[in-house]
Amino acid sequence: MTEALLRMQSQIPEFEEQRCRRQEEPFQELNRRTFALKKILSRIPDVLYDRQVFLETIRKIASAIKKLLDCVNDITGSNGSSSSGSGFIQTYQDKRSVDQRKREFIKDSKNFSQTLKEYFKHGDGGAVLQSAAQLILATNAIQKTIKICCDPRDQTSSAIQHLNSK
Incomplete structure (x- = not known):
C-alpha cells in the first residue's frame, strides 16, 4: 500500500492550496524544493x-532536504539573509508554528536516515517506504504551515491552531 502511494506521488500535480502564492523568490523556491523532494522520494x-x-537517489534526497531547509531558513530569517533579520514571518505565533514544523521535518529526516542504515543492515524495504511516506507528509506540513503563515491573510488563525494540534 505504501509503495503504491509513493509511486502515485510522482503522478500527482501540486495542489494550488498547498503552494505558497507569494511571488517573492524564497516562496517560489520553497514551492520548487518541496515538489522536487517529493518527486525524488516517490522514486x-x-x-x-x-x-x-x-545510493545515488539517497544522495539526491539528502541534497534536496538541505536545500529545502535552507529555503525555510531564508523565509524565517534564521540564515541572517533577510535584511530585517526576522524573515517574512510577522508574528510570534506564526514563527513558533513554522519552527515546530521545521523541528518535525528534521526529526522525520533523521528517522529516514536511521531507517536507511537499518535497511542496509537488515534489508527491510517496507520500513524505508514507510519512512519516505512520512517524510513526504512532513514536507507537505511545513509547506502548508508557511503558506498559512505568510500568504495574504485570507486564512484565519484557527487554521494555524488546527495545524499545531496535529
Missing part, C-alpha cells in the same frame, strides 16, 4: 533494490 519503490541507483 524509491522503483530504485530500492538497485543498490547503485538507490
Whole structure:
C-alpha cells in the first residue's frame, strides 16, 4: 500500500492550496524544493533494490532536504539573509508554528536516515517506504504551515491552531 502511494506521488500535480502564492523568490523556491523532494522520494519503490541507483537517489534526497531547509531558513530569517533579520514571518505565533514544523521535518529526516542504515543492515524495504511516506507528509506540513503563515491573510488563525494540534 505504501509503495503504491509513493509511486502515485510522482503522478500527482501540486495542489494550488498547498503552494505558497507569494511571488517573492524564497516562496517560489520553497514551492520548487518541496515538489522536487517529493518527486525524488516517490522514486524509491522503483530504485530500492538497485543498490547503485538507490545510493545515488539517497544522495539526491539528502541534497534536496538541505536545500529545502535552507529555503525555510531564508523565509524565517534564521540564515541572517533577510535584511530585517526576522524573515517574512510577522508574528510570534506564526514563527513558533513554522519552527515546530521545521523541528518535525528534521526529526522525520533523521528517522529516514536511521531507517536507511537499518535497511542496509537488515534489508527491510517496507520500513524505508514507510519512512519516505512520512517524510513526504512532513514536507507537505511545513509547506502548508508557511503558506498559512505568510500568504495574504485570507486564512484565519484557527487554521494555524488546527495545524499545531496535529
